[in-house]
Amino acid sequence: xxxxxxxxxxxxxxxxxxxxxxxxxxxxxxxxxxxxxxxxxxxxxxxxxxxxxxxxxxxxxxxxxxxxxxxxxxxxxxxxxxxxxxxxxxxxxxxxxxxxxxxxxxxxxxxxxxxxxxxxxxxxxxxxxxxxxxxxxxxxxxxxxxxxxxxxxxxxxxxxxxxxxxxxxxxxxxxxxxxxxxxxxxxxxxxxxxxxxxxxxxxxxxxxxxxxxxxxxxxxxxxxxxxxxxxxxxxxxxxxxxxxxxxxxxxxxxx
Ligand SMILES: [Zn+2]
Numbered sequence: 001x002x003x004x005x006x007x008x009x010x011x012x013x014x015x016x017x018x019x020x021x022x023x024x025x026x027x028x029x030x031x032x033x034x035x036x037x038x039x040x041x042x043x044x045x046x047x048x049x050x051x052x053x054x055x056x057x058x059x060x061x062x063x064x065x066x067x068x069x070x071x072x073x074x075x076x077x078x079x080x081x082x083x084x085x086x087x088x089x090x091x092x093x094x095x096x097x098x099x100x101x102x103x104x105x106x107x108x109x110x111x112x113x114x115x116x117x118x119x120x121x122x123x124x125x126x127x128x129x130x131x132x133x134x135x136x137x138x139x140x141x142x143x144x145x146x147x148x149x150x151x152x153x154x155x156x157x158x159x160x161x162x163x164x165x166x167x168x169x170x171x172x173x174x175x176x177x178x179x180x181x182x183x184x185x186x187x188x189x190x191x192x193x194x195x196x197x198x199x200x201x202x203x204x205x206x207x208x209x210x211x212x213x214x215x216x217x218x219x220x221x222x223x224x225x226x227x228x229x230x231x232x233x234x235x236x237x238x239x240x241x242x243x244x245x246x247x248x249x250x251x252x253x254x255x
Pocket of ligand 1: 009010011110165191218
């Protein structure tokens, strides 16, 4: 394959209990295997937050963020770490954002509220955090939850670049398209459910344009090669494939 690939949505891990792959007893994935799998598929950069480990409270978020920076020391510039913030801890989150900026971190998330005890992207605490992020040139990656709340959030924070993960199926796909048409600041990443149904990618390209779609997998939960094949197997142009597989992530993250 001649395309460079950037996986916008991965979950690297430092500790065994942060590893999210489902069949590790037969396909062990460690810190080294993670990078080997990426390299084998031509992935030049992989992005995302460390999750897992059943952490609670802001101390847990803090530890995951420090683990992400430790992983960047191991992987070098190939890994674009994503930081956690939490709407119940606005002051602490803003301090983490400052620390992220000082350390050249360009990504918030993927945030996974359901795993960290919150649920509403339109809540006041998260809104305050997004206000604080304005002008800091960071991208915010979000697990798709209630789409009405996501729409409210995106409309209220037009200067923030959001990437919504996991397009879903049926009515959810239509709602993502509706939000993206209203909000130029919303992008979509294909991880999880984004490529399972044939034609879904062409639908998004037709409705919102290939410039708004980023390749992502959710590796090590999902099979990297299958997702690359999913993009290559859609009836879209070579230029559109290149935008989705790498150029859009390069533009947004200034790689
Ligand atoms: Zn994820």
